[in-house]
Amino acid sequence: MTEAPGQGHNAAHTWHEARQRAFDVAAPIPPSPVPLKAALGRTLASDAVAIQDMPHYASSAMDGWAVNGTGPWILVEPGHRLAPHQASPIVTGGLIPPGGKAVLRTESGVITTDDDGLPILALGGAAKPGEPRNGQHIRKAAEEAAEGDVLLKAGTMLNPAHIALAALAGLDELEVLGKPLVRFLLTGAEVVTQGVPVPGKVRDTFGPQLGAVVELLGGIAGEQLKVGDNYDDWLAALQDTEPEPAEPYAAAEPPADVVISTGGTGRSGTDHFRRAVAELGGRLLIDGIAMRPGHPAVLAELPDGRFVLGLPGNPLAAMMALFTVGGPLLAALGHGKLEEVGEVPSGSMIDADPGRTRLMPFKLVYGLASPAQHAGPGMMRGLAGADGVMVVPPHGVQMGELVPAFPLPWGRPLPSPKSAEGKQRKAPARQQKKAPSGPVDWSALEA
Ligand SMILES: Nc1nc2c(c(=O)[nH]1)N[C@H]1C(S)=C(S)[C@@H](COP(=O)(O)OP(=O)(O)OC[C@H]3O[C@@H](n4cnc5c(N)ncnc54)[C@H](O)[C@@H]3O)O[C@H]1N2
Numbered sequence: 001m002t003e004a005p006g007q008g009h010n011a012a013h014t015w016h017e018a019r020q021r022a023f024d025v026a027a028p029i030p031p032s033p034v035p036l037k038a039a040l041g042r043t044l045a046s047d048a049v050a051i052q053d054m055p056h057y058a059s060s061a062m063d064g065w066a067v068n069g070t071g072p073w074i075l076v077e078p079g080h081r082l083a084p085h086q087a088s089p090i091v092t093g094g095l096i097p098p099g100g101k102a103v104l105r106t107e108s109g110v111i112t113t114d115d116d117g118l119p120i121l122a123l124g125g126a127a128k129p130g131e132p133r134n135g136q137h138i139r140k141a142a143e144e145a146a147e148g149d150v151l152l153k154a155g156t157m158l159n160p161a162h163i164a165l166a167a168l169a170g171l172d173e174l175e176v177l178g179k180p181l182v183r184f185l186l187t188g189a190e191v192v193t194q195g196v197p198v199p200g201k202v203r204d205t206f207g208p209q210l211g212a213v214v215e216l217l218g219g220i221a222g223e224q225l226k227v228g229d230n231y232d233d234w235l236a237a238l239q240d241t242e243p244e245p246a247e248p249y250a251a252a253e254p255p256a257d258v259v260i261s262t263g264g265t266g267r268s269g270t271d272h273f274r275r276a277v278a279e280l281g282g283r284l285l286i287d288g289i290a291m292r293p294g295h296p297a298v299l300a301e302l303p304d305g306r307f308v309l310g311l312p313g314n315p316l317a318a319m320m321a322l323f324t325v326g327g328p329l330l331a332a333l334g335h336g337k338l339e340e341v342g343e344v345p346s347g348s349m350i351d352a353d354p355g356r357t358r359l360m361p362f363k364l365v366y367g368l369a370s371p372a373q374h375a376g377p378g379m380m381r382g383l384a385g386a387d388g389v390m391v392v393p394p395h396g397v398q399m400g401e402l403v404p405a406f407p408l409p410w411g412r413p414l415p416s417p418k419s420a421e422g423k424q425r426k427a428p429a430r431q432q433k434k435a436p437s438g439p440v441d442w443s444a445l446e447a
């Protein structure tokens with residue numbers, strides 16, 4: 001029997017082709033201004049420039065009195081021009097009045113009376129000799145930046161201090177590189193979002209973490225919509241570019257750049273995904289990948305420019321499809337690059353599986369990558385304890401051979417193969433000989 005594309009061995013794309021295609025089909029989202037609150041972690045698209053001097057007025061650095069000339073000083077109302085030998089009260093950050101030449105700190109002055117019984121300010125308390133010098137305790141205008149100075153260079157990845165600097169400069173928005181907004185469509189009538197599921201029901205593994213993974217892969221996690229197995233609900237959810245906000249009176253999100261659906265990718269039952277994409281006039285870009293798990297993954301583009309990524313329902317399969325297709329797609333939309341695939345030395349001999357790439361979570365043991373136990377398509381224990389994912393080619397892997405691999409979005413980078421080889425040499429010979437040829441149980445190592 002001939003299998004249709006997407007049915008495993010004859011899937012339209014190899015693993016390498018699929019990730020390259022997911023990167024190639026998307027163009028970077030153009031830069032746009034965003035409010036400061038939304039700018040954290042974004043990349044500045046154009047220089048941020050001081051629109052006026054910073055500070056834009058001379059102010060006091062201390063609580064005390066603005067003074068002109070030497071004391072004693074006649075006190076005048078705050079805000080008035082100070083003539084020589086006049087002073088007026090001022091607080092930290094207060095505007096230096098015209099004629100103000102220095103600030104005398106509260107602890108360096110005393111209010112007393114002159115011969116006529118009128119109140120005057122005189123040096124006293126903690127005053128040091130020569131106090132107040134001209135300009136003392138005055139924050140001069142433009143001492144941080146002059147109008148037109150570049151405060152932040154294009155290309156800066158914005159951190160909280162950058163955002164505070166922009167606010168200090170009086171900016172309300174920053175021009176940042178585009179970043180894809182992702183909305184989620186979690187399908188399956190058997191999926192429950194709380195508590196212990198009864199037989200026939202399963203807990204939703206995606207809702208609590210998929211958004212975070214999308215953010216690690218360079219996207220902005222938007223709303224999650226749960227739909228059952230009804231085709232009309234599917235279609236409506238895909239059609240709806242701006243779903244109702246979750247909370248009353250909250251503003252609706254702007255249209256998403258990517259919709260990620262989970263479940264319903266299989267062709268065996270009712271094929272809602274492909275039917276809905278076709279009905280909306282979209283086109284399939286990737287229809288199945290010759291890999292396991294995750295082979296039914298689908299990528300489509302709708303006429304309005306949104307990408308729809310269909311992840312299989314099996315939890316591990318979905319994560320592998322997300323790393324394979326979602327990562328490159330989000331990188332391309334977000335001005336990133338296609339991550340290079342790394343390499344790790346395999347700690348096991350892995351048999352051939354003609355026609356498909358196997359994605360195997362692995363743990364590094366003495367610098368060697370050992371495939372995880374509990375890595376079936378519906379399991380999560382293997383990935384939960386993994387250091388990365390091996391990309392095992394169809395012809396298999398020899399023990400000690402370098403095998404393509406990638407790190408986890410939330411994990412550490414892979415060690416360079418050189419350092420792994422070093423460790424490999426240092427490992428006791430007996431242990432090398434004993435390295436298993438199948439999945440390793442690391443539970444003892446994790447204690
Ligand atoms: N006759 C065939 N059956 C299946 C094939 C096939 O080629 N021929 N492929 C299998 C593979 S491989 C995968 S992967 C799945 C793909 O399934 P779907 O994407 O259509 O997803 P569902 O059928 O809706 O669910 C599959 C599985 O995943 C569970 N699931 C769904 N959503 C969640 C969730 N949010 N959290 C946790 N688990 C979830 C669901 O309960 C099912 O157990 O098809 C195979 N079958």
Ligand code: MOO
Nearest residue numbers: 293294295317377
């Ligand atoms: O793609 Mo399915 O994941 O092989 O389980």
